Amino acid sequence: xxxxxxxxxxxxxxxxxxxxxxxxxxxxxxxxxxxxxxxxxxxxxxxxxxxxxxxxxxxxxxxxxxxxxxxxxxxxxxxxxxxxxxxxxxxxxxxxxxxxxxxxxxxxxxxxxxxxxxxxxxxxxxxxxxxxxxxxxxxxxxxxxxxxxxxxxxxxxxxxxxxxxxxxxxxxxxxxxxxxxxxxxxxxxxxxxxxxxxxxxxxxxxxxxxxxxxxxxxxxxxxxxxxxxxxxxxxxxxxxxxxxxxxxxxxxxxxxxxxxxxxxxxxxxxxxxxxxxxxxxxxxxxxxxxxxxxxxxxxxxxxxxxxxxxxxx
Numbered sequence: 001x002x003x004x005x006x007x008x009x010x011x012x013x014x015x016x017x018x019x020x021x022x023x024x025x026x027x028x029x030x031x032x033x034x035x036x037x038x039x040x041x042x043x044x045x046x047x048x049x050x051x052x053x054x055x056x057x058x059x060x061x062x063x064x065x066x067x068x069x070x071x072x073x074x075x076x077x078x079x080x081x082x083x084x085x086x087x088x089x090x091x092x093x094x095x096x097x098x099x100x101x102x103x104x105x106x107x108x109x110x111x112x113x114x115x116x117x118x119x120x121x122x123x124x125x126x127x128x129x130x131x132x133x134x135x136x137x138x139x140x141x142x143x144x145x146x147x148x149x150x151x152x153x154x155x156x157x158x159x160x161x162x163x164x165x166x167x168x169x170x171x172x173x174x175x176x177x178x179x180x181x182x183x184x185x186x187x188x189x190x191x192x193x194x195x196x197x198x199x200x201x202x203x204x205x206x207x208x209x210x211x212x213x214x215x216x217x218x219x220x221x222x223x224x225x226x227x228x229x230x231x232x233x234x235x236x237x238x239x240x241x242x243x244x245x246x247x248x249x250x251x252x253x254x255x256x257x258x259x260x261x262x263x264x265x266x267x268x269x270x271x272x273x274x275x276x277x278x279x280x281x282x283x284x285x286x287x288x289x290x291x292x293x294x295x296x297x298x299x300x301x302x303x304x305x306x307x308x309x310x311x312x313x
Contacts, residue, residue: 006117009040011095015082016045017212019104020053024061026104031067033113042070046089049079073311081215083181090169090182092310098169100182101161107131107200108160116196120163125171125191128162128183131200142220146184149230154193156183160200167191181223188227239282246279 012030016023027043034041047055055073062071074088086100097120099113112129119127139158147155164186171189172182187193224230 005039006037007039008096009042009094010034010038010097010099010117011042011044011093012099012101013044013046013086013089013093014101015048015085015089015103016050016054016058017048017079017082017085018050018052018054020050020057022104023054023057026101026106027058027061028065029106029110030101030113031065031069033110035067035069037114037117042072042093042095044072044074044089044092046074046076046085048076048082048085070312075311079211079215081212081219083219086182090164093169096166098164098166099161100164102159105160107134108198112196112198113161116161116163119194119196120165123192124194125165125168126162126186126193128159128193128195130157130159130195130197132197133200142224145230146224146228149224149228149233151229152187154187154195156187157195159183159195162186165191180226181219184223184227235282235285239279242279242282 012034014026014030019026031043034043045058055075058071058073072092074085074092076085076088082102086102090098090100097117108129108131116127116129135158143155143157150156162183168186168189168191171191172185175185175189
């Protein structure tokens with residue numbers, strides 16, 4: 001009994017960075033899902049400066065599989081990080097819906113892909129698949145800080161993949177010419193967002209180079225500054241702390257004036273001056289961070305990625 005295939009045209013964007021050991025198996029499973037469930041689909045692989053045989057494995061899979069689907073390979077000129085690479089893939093995609101796979105590791109059941117798709121058909125423009133287990137401590141820390149400083153009711157968490165409607169892609173592109181962090185913009189674009197959590201098995205952990213860790217740290221800092229007010233809150237907390245210290249010092253000075261006890265000469269005045277100085281410093285920092293956030297949100301930057309070429313396989 002043949003299954004009636006979906007009419008929507010879907011694009012699968014797959015991020016690649018030194019994944020020669022797992023890319024063929026991942027492609028086989030994803031292409032199998034697409035072929036079984038969709039009449040029209042395309043696969044877009046983004047080579048983010050791979051220095052191993054990932055690209056060779058992609059081409060070998062395409063030759064051996066004999067599939068007639070459209071497969072495009074975007075070769076970035078050098079390593080530019082996941083966000084820039086996935087933005088390049090999204091700009092090339094033409095599907096009604098876009099699947100974004102951030103890694104070539106499948107720690108979920110294959111039917112989850114279609115569960116996410118069907119959830120999108122219920123009226124959600126962005127639907128993500130999020131693992132419940134084996135989340136790195138650094139990821140938990142980042143999302144905790146981001147959610148603490150963000151005013152959105154929906155909280156962000158680590159995701160394995162997501163589906164995005166064409167309407168959401170167009171909305172995000174209208175918001176800003178530069179996409180610093182896709183997930184944050186998807187959640188802040190005003191369209192309906194949903195997350196499907198699943199019990200994941202232990203995936204393949206891939207070591208990261210200093211370059212990768214530096215890129216991710218930079219993206220994390222940009223995201224926290226642009227999409228949350230955590231720095232303003234931190235400055236305000238420090239301002240209040242030093243204000244309390246200042247009040248205590250003033251109270252201590254008044255007590256010493258009417259008290260017969262002797263104090264170290266100049267100590268109270270020095271501490272009061274330092275407390276007042278730090279209080280004013282952090283008040284100024286709060287205002288600076290506030291205006292910095294506004295300027296960054298209003299500043300339109302050009303998309304930052306450089307491609308070497310695009311191959312149709």
